[in-house]
Amino acid sequence: MIRLDSFVVKGGKRLAGAVRVSGSKNAALPCLFATLLTDHEVVLDNVPDLQDIRTAVRLLERLGKRVTVRLGRVTVCKKGVLKERAPYDLVRRMRASAVVMGPLLARLGKADVSLPGGCAIGARPINFHLKAFESMGVKISVQEGYILAQGRLKGCRVKLPFASVGATENILMAASLAQGRTVLDNAAREPEITDLARLLTAMGARIHGAGTARIVIEGVKTLAGAHHRVIPDRIEAGTLLIAAAMTRGKVKLTDIDPSHLGAVIEALRRAGLNVSHSSNTLEAAWVRSLKPVSIKTRVYPGFPTDMQAQWMALMAVTPGRSVIQEDIFENRFLHAQELVRMGARIDVRGARAVIEGVPRLSGCPLMVSDLRAGAALVLAGLVARGQTRVLRVYHLDRGYERLEKKLRFLGANMRRVPQ
Ligand code: UD1
Numbered sequence: 001m002i003r004l005d006s007f008v009v010k011g012g013k014r015l016a017g018a019v020r021v022s023g024s025k026n027a028a029l030p031c032l033f034a035t036l037l038t039d040h041e042v043v044l045d046n047v048p049d050l051q052d053i054r055t056a057v058r059l060l061e062r063l064g065k066r067v068t069v070r071l072g073r074v075t076v077c078k079k080g081v082l083k084e085r086a087p088y089d090l091v092r093r094m095r096a097s098a099v100v101m102g103p104l105l106a107r108l109g110k111a112d113v114s115l116p117g118g119c120a121i122g123a124r125p126i127n128f129h130l131k132a133f134e135s136m137g138v139k140i141s142v143q144e145g146y147i148l149a150q151g152r153l154k155g156c157r158v159k160l161p162f163a164s165v166g167a168t169e170n171i172l173m174a175a176s177l178a179q180g181r182t183v184l185d186n187a188a189r190e191p192e193i194t195d196l197a198r199l200l201t202a203m204g205a206r207i208h209g210a211g212t213a214r215i216v217i218e219g220v221k222t223l224a225g226a227h228h229r230v231i232p233d234r235i236e237a238g239t240l241l242i243a244a245a246m247t248r249g250k251v252k253l254t255d256i257d258p259s260h261l262g263a264v265i266e267a268l269r270r271a272g273l274n275v276s277h278s279s280n281t282l283e284a285a286w287v288r289s290l291k292p293v294s295i296k297t298r299v300y301p302g303f304p305t306d307m308q309a310q311w312m313a314l315m316a317v318t319p320g321r322s323v324i325q326e327d328i329f330e331n332r333f334l335h336a337q338e339l340v341r342m343g344a345r346i347d348v349r350g351a352r353a354v355i356e357g358v359p360r361l362s363g364c365p366l367m368v369s370d371l372r373a374g375a376a377l378v379l380a381g382l383v384a385r386g387q388t389r390v391l392r393v394y395h396l397d398r399g400y401e402r403l404e405k406k407l408r409f410l411g412a413n414m415r416r417v418p419q
Contacts, residue, residue, distance in 0.1 A: 003419065005397075007390040007404060009381030010413040011363060015249035017410045019240065021256045022048040022401040023072065024233040026306075027192040029096045030169040031199050031230060032056045035076035036063060036103035037173060038203060040225030044074045047230055048401040051394070055094045059086060063100065082107055088114035088145060094398075098126050099166055101149060102174035105138060110150045115142065124329075128167040132158045136178060155180035155219050163188040163213070163299045169196055175217035176205035184215045190300040191260045195231045202226035234260040235306045236400060239375050241265075241284045242310045243407065245273045246317060246383050248286040251410060258282050263303040267293050267311070271318065292320035292357055297328050309335045309376035316344035317383055318357040326351050335373035338366045342380055342388070363388035371399040378403065382412055389417075 023046035033056070035042040047053060049072070057067045057074070063086065066079035084104050091097040091114040104111035116126070130140050130147065135158055138151035155178045160167055168188040173196075175182035187193070189211055197210030203226045206218035237256045244251035245268060258265070258277035265275050265282075271293045274285040292315055297305040305328035315322045316339050326332050333353055336346045342361040347354045363386035368374035374396040381388030393416070396403055404414050 003394055004391075005393050005419055006417050007378060007381070007393050008415055008417055009363070009378060009388045009390065011382055011384040011386065011388065013247065013382070013411050013413050015243055015247045015251055015382070015407070015410040015412060018252035018254060019406045019409060020254045021232045021237045021240070023230040024048070024192060024195070025050055025052055025399050026165075026235075027195040028053060028230045029056055030099050030173075030192065030196045031228060032060060032074065032076070033100050033103055034173055034196060034199055034203070035060065035065060036082065036100060037106060037177060038223040038225060039078040041075060041077040042203070042225050043227045044076075045072060045227075045229040046232070047072055047074045048233065050401055051398045052094050052096070055090055056097070059090045059097055059100065062087065062090065063104070084108050084110045084112045086111070086113040091116055095124060096166065098129060099169050099173070101129065101133070101147070102170035102172070105133065105149055105151075105153055106174050106177035109152055111147075113147050113149070115145055115147060126166070128160055128162065128164050129170045132160070132167060132171050133174065136174060136182070153178035155182040155217070157183045157185070159185040160187065162186070165190050165192065168193050168215070172196060172200065172207065172210075172215065172217065175219060176200050176207070176223065177221075178219040180219055182217045182219070184217070185213065187213055187215045188299060189213060191231055191234065191257070199226060199228040202228055231260070232256045235304065235372070237261060237282060238264040238304070238307045239310050239379070239400070240406070241268060241275070241282065242314050243379055243382060243410070244284040245271065245286060245290060246314055246379055249410070250285040251283070253282045254280065256280060256282050262301055264307055267295055267303060271314075290318045292318050292322035292355070294323040296325040299328070305329055305332065306372050308332060309372040310379055312336065312346070312353065312355065313339065313376040313379040315355045315357055316346065316380065317359070317361060319359060320357050322355050322357070324353045324355065326353070334369035335376045338373070338377055339380055341366065342384055344380075360385055362386055365389045365391060368392040368395045371395050375400065378407070381414075382407070
């Protein structure tokens with residue numbers, strides 16, 4: 001059941017202090033699904049406690065796994081016979097569930113996965129995943145809302161039309177147990193892909209080139225168990241850096257890999273924020289008024305689309321003109337109209353948003369449409385005059401671990417109102 005909690009944020013507090021960044025949701029999800037590739041025990045550490053992770057755990061249990069979750073450690077082992085059906089009631093809650101298809105095909109030679117359905121930030125089809133499986137010898141059909149995939153996977157050359165993160169993950173997992181060699185071109189290069197490849201390699205997969213546009217996978221017959229630590233969440237880290245910038249604060253983040261945040265750090269520095277780092281910490285300090293900086297969302301290592309909404313919140317209160325070009329998703333400006341209700345000046349035309357920064361926003365009730373839009377509205381609330389009530393925070397609970405607790409710890413005046 002969805003809880004309709006809201007956040008009440010009173011703006012005007014400067015954030016200061018140090019917080020630990022959680023494990024990455026987007027890395028943990030494919031790692032959880034990779035456990036389907038073996039009957040042996042896989043232990044994952046640094047898994048965040050989030051709604052999407054709970055959905056993934058339920059899906060694994062339905063597919064025949066026993067899962068134990070304790071303090072960031074998830075242990076997955078065999079329970080019964082592996083099943084091929086990923087049902088609608090779980091897949092519709094989380095589109096990333098489509099990534100079970102590769103492992104199920106690899107283990108069972110068949111998969112029966114519900115079509116994910118619509119999504120607030122765009123159509124988000126999975127045609128690239130399916131086309132790749134077809135070229136690996138799989139027959140695909142759609143029946144009663146389910147994708148039926150059947151066939152023995154054979155390695156081949158696959159070139160993705162776009163460097164899709166989910167398609168790259170699905171193909172990596174399928175190819176690990178396919179017959180022969182798969183050469184994947186135009187692969188996604190996100191750190192989450194490299195993390196998944198690290199886990200698969202620890203399980204015995206033969207993968208070369210993860211993190212580059214060409215990944216070569218030599219299929220093996222079986223995979224073993226492994227112990228793996230999930231990478232830190234670069235999007236949570238970026239969101240907290242922007243919170244520091246907007247509130248004129250000074251925030252230190254620990255347990256983070258700064259190399260994953262290159263484009264975000266560069267944009268923040270260009271805006272005038274002081275950002276320094278060690279090998280696993282990042283520190284942001286506001287020292288002068290910020291300047292507007294235009295960005296375009298790109299695949300990694302470009303500016304991440306998952307930071308676009310938060311960047312818009314920052315630019316909304318940075319005097320001057322900036323432009324945001326969203327080139328990854330076609331309908332990812334739903335937060336703009338909510339920011340306008342707070343007094344922001346934003347003009348959206350197609351994939352382009354022009355922002356005239358204003359000195360101050362004013363608090364009002366706001367509706368969250370998706371995960372990162374929700375983060376942008378909370379950020380705006382932190383600097384708005386008066387009180388901002390952010391409704392439907394279940395979207396935020398899908399992807400931010402204890403966000404309100406972390407922000408409160410840094411000094412924000414914010415609380416959750418349960419419903
Ligand atoms: C993942 C992330 C998401 C992030 C996105 C882009 C997870 C769980 N989610 O989503 O947070 O915003 O990467 O960095 O890791 N596309 C197609 N056909 C396909 C596949 C994708 O047209 O078969 C399009 C999508 O509609 C979108 C673009 O390609 O416009 C990028 O999608 P993709 O990289 O696949 O994103 P996800 O893996 O869904």
